[in-house]
Amino acid sequence: xxxxxxxxxxxxxxxxxxxxxxxxxxxxxxxxxxxxxxxxxxxxxxxxxxxxxxxxxxxxxxxxxxxxxxxxxxxxxxxxxxxxxxxxxxxxxxxxxxxxxxxxxxxxxxxxxxxxxxxxxxxxxxxxxxxxxxxxxxxxxxxxxxxxxxxxxxxxxxxxxxxxxxxxxxxxxxxxxxxxxxxxxxxxxxxxxxx
Numbered sequence: 786x787x788x789x790x791x792x793x794x795x796x797x798x799x800x801x802x803x804x805x806x807x808x809x810x811x812x813x814x815x816x817x818x819x820x821x822x823x824x825x826x827x828x829x830x831x832x833x834x835x836x837x838x839x840x841x842x843x844x845x846x847x848x849x850x851x852x853x854x855x856x857x858x859x860x861x862x863x864x865x866x867x868x869x870x871x872x873x874x875x876x877x878x879x880x881x882x883x884x885x886x887x888x889x890x891x892x893x894x895x896x897x898x899x900x901x902x903x904x905x906x907x908x909x910x911x912x913x914x915x916x917x918x919x920x921x922x923x924x925x926x927x928x929x930x931x932x933x934x935x936x937x938x939x940x941x942x943x944x945x946x947x948x949x950x951x952x953x954x955x956x957x958x959x960x961x962x963x964x965x966x967x968x969x970x971x972x973x974x975x976x977x978x979x980x
Contacts, residue, residue, distance in 0.1 A: 797954045798832075798925070799875045800945040804845045804868055807838035808938030810931075811854055813945075816924045817917055830926065831916050832878065832890055836938040839865035845938075847874060849892045852913030854935075862894060862907040873898075875954070877906070880918065888915040901951035922947075 800813065811833035835848040844865040850858045866872055875893040891906035916922060925945055929937045952958035 795877060795879045795949075796922075797875060797877050797948050797951060798946065799873065799948075799954050801871055801943045802836070802874055803871045803941040804836040804866070804938055805941070806868070806939035807836050807842075807845045808936050809835070809837065810928065810935040810937045811835050811850075812928055812938050812940050813942060814926045814928060815916075815922050816926050817920045817922060831922070832876065833859070834874065834876070834892075835859065835861075836940060837861060843868055847872075847892060847894055847907070849876065849890050849908060849910045850913065851888065851890050851910040851915070855913075858910065858912040860892075860908040860910045860912075862892065864894065864907055866894065877951075878916070880915065886912075886914055898955045899957070 798815070802812075813834045814830040815832040817829045817831055831852055833850040833852075833854055835850075836845050837848055838844075839846050845868055846861045846863075846865050848859050848861040850860070852858065873895050875896055877891040877893070879889050879891070881887040881889075890910045892908050892910075893904050894907055896904040925947070927942060931937065946954055948954035950958060
């Protein structure tokens, strides 16, 4: 999607995820507009989402970080969810106009989609640096990997959406149209004869 200028703005991201096995590494991130896939680069990753093991091996806790995978910036939900169950995850990124580390990310899991006000975030990530206001966000990245101390969860992700408002995210309001498309019809007649 087009880079989002984040100066004093809020945006939303949602996706469906079925976690089959928990992990310690992030499985989805947002990347800023510093680089693009066209130059074979991954860009700078910012918002990280995790599916970590719950209190049992049959449950999962979702977690989010605003800017890094470092544990002291990762915030987990206290609510646990069953493995092999599809969940709706919604992130709300609020970009504040003051300072360089004052943005925050709210995480909702299985929220009431008809009203943002009917929901309370399960966790909020505030630590770490903000997304660059002028570069904004340029891509969503699905991740899979393993290092000596981290491994990715086994997940199925679908229906990734980005929007400026909660209502737009769930189809309750139309996204703003900046350029009105036009359709031009060429009236030239073509006769192909008989088949």
